[in-house]
Amino acid sequence: MKRRMMNQSGFTLVELIVVLVILAILSAILVPQLLGYIDRAKKEQYMLEAKNCMTATQTEVTELYAHDSVVGINDESLVGNNPYGDVSWLGKPEAKKILETADADPYMLIVGMGDYETFKNTDLHKAYTVYFVAYWPDKEKDPIFFNGSTWVSEYPWKSSGANTFVVNGEEIKLQFYFIDAPRTNMSANWNELKGYLGVS
Numbered sequence: 291m292k293r294r295m296m297n298q299s300g301f302t303l304v305e306l307i308v309v310l311v312i313l314a315i316l317s318a319i320l321v322p323q324l325l326g327y328i329d330r331a332k333k334e335q336y337m338l339e340a341k342n343c344m345t346a347t348q349t350e351v352t353e354l355y356a357h358d359s360v361v362g363i364n365d366e367s368l369v370g371n372n373p374y375g376d377v378s379w380l381g382k383p384e385a386k387k388i389l390e391t392a393d394a395d396p397y398m399l400i401v402g403m404g405d406y407e408t409f410k411n412t413d414l415h416k417a418y419t420v421y422f423v424a425y426w427p428d429k430e431k432d433p434i435f436f437n438g439s440t441w442v443s444e445y446p447w448k449s450s451g452a453n454t455f456v457v458n459g460e461e462i463k464l465q466f467y468f469i470d471a472p473r474t475n476m477s478a479n480w481n482e483l484k485g486y487l488g489v490s
Contacts, residue, residue, distance in 0.1 A: 337441060340425035340434050342392035347401050347469065348420045350388050355418040376466040376476040385469045398426040398433070398471045398483060402464035405453065409463075421457045422446075422464060424483065433483065445489050 301309075379385040389395065401423050404416030423436035437446035438457035447455045454463045471479040 336425070336427045336431065337434065339392065339394045339396070339427065340423060340436070340441065343388065343394050343396070343399055343425055343469070344401070344420055344423045344436055346388045346391035347423075347467075349391065350384055351403065351418045351420070354384075355414075376468060376480075378468050378474065378476060380468055380471060380474060388469055396425055396470050397428045398424065398479060399469040400424040400466055400471070400479075400483075401469060402455070402466045405463040405465040416462060417465070421462060422455070422466070426483065426486075433487070445484070445487050 379388075389399075401420050403418065403420055403422075404413070406417040409416040420436075421438045424433055425435070426433035432443060435442050435444070435446050453466070454461050456462075466476075468476055468479060472482070473479050
């Protein structure tokens with residue numbers, strides 16, 4: 291009987307402790323890297339959603355252009371409550387189509403295109419081109435922005451006044467469209483976004 295027990299193989303307490311120490315060291319090394327991969331994947335997901343929203347918006351306004359529809363303030367019901375005349379597409383068919391096409395539900399989505407009234411007689415294409423995107427995925431995540439050429443994490447522009455921004459070296463007066471936002475008051479939405487970012 292003793293002989294049979296001596297022949298049985300097994301782990302000693304020291305061997306088990308060594309294995310546990312090795313596992314603890316590996317987890318201490320691998321867990322932060324894994325969390326980093328998860329964070330990067332989430333950021334990439336938000337970036338993809340933002341790009342999809344921009345593409346869907348550009349597609350929608352191109353379709354409006356093809357049908358000779360005016361994207362500017364052609365309907366007083368679209369004008370938001372602010373001194374700059376931002377356009378509210380909140381709940382409008384255009385916004386629903388954009389969000390559905392992009393398969394996104396952001397906390398806030400604002401796009402800027404050339405101001406229709408400014409460019410209708412000179413360069414109408416600018417009124418149908420997306421130059422600015424503010425994509426805020428949810429209230430706990432940082433917003434990201436398209437500045438006319440690339441995506442950035444900081445608010446990209448300081449306005450020279452009256453919604454005139456420098457885009458790729460050219461001053462362009464922009465018209466802002468609220469595609470998705472928590473409030474119907476456009477100024478309140480801007481104030482929340484700029485307050486979150488700490489810009490004036």
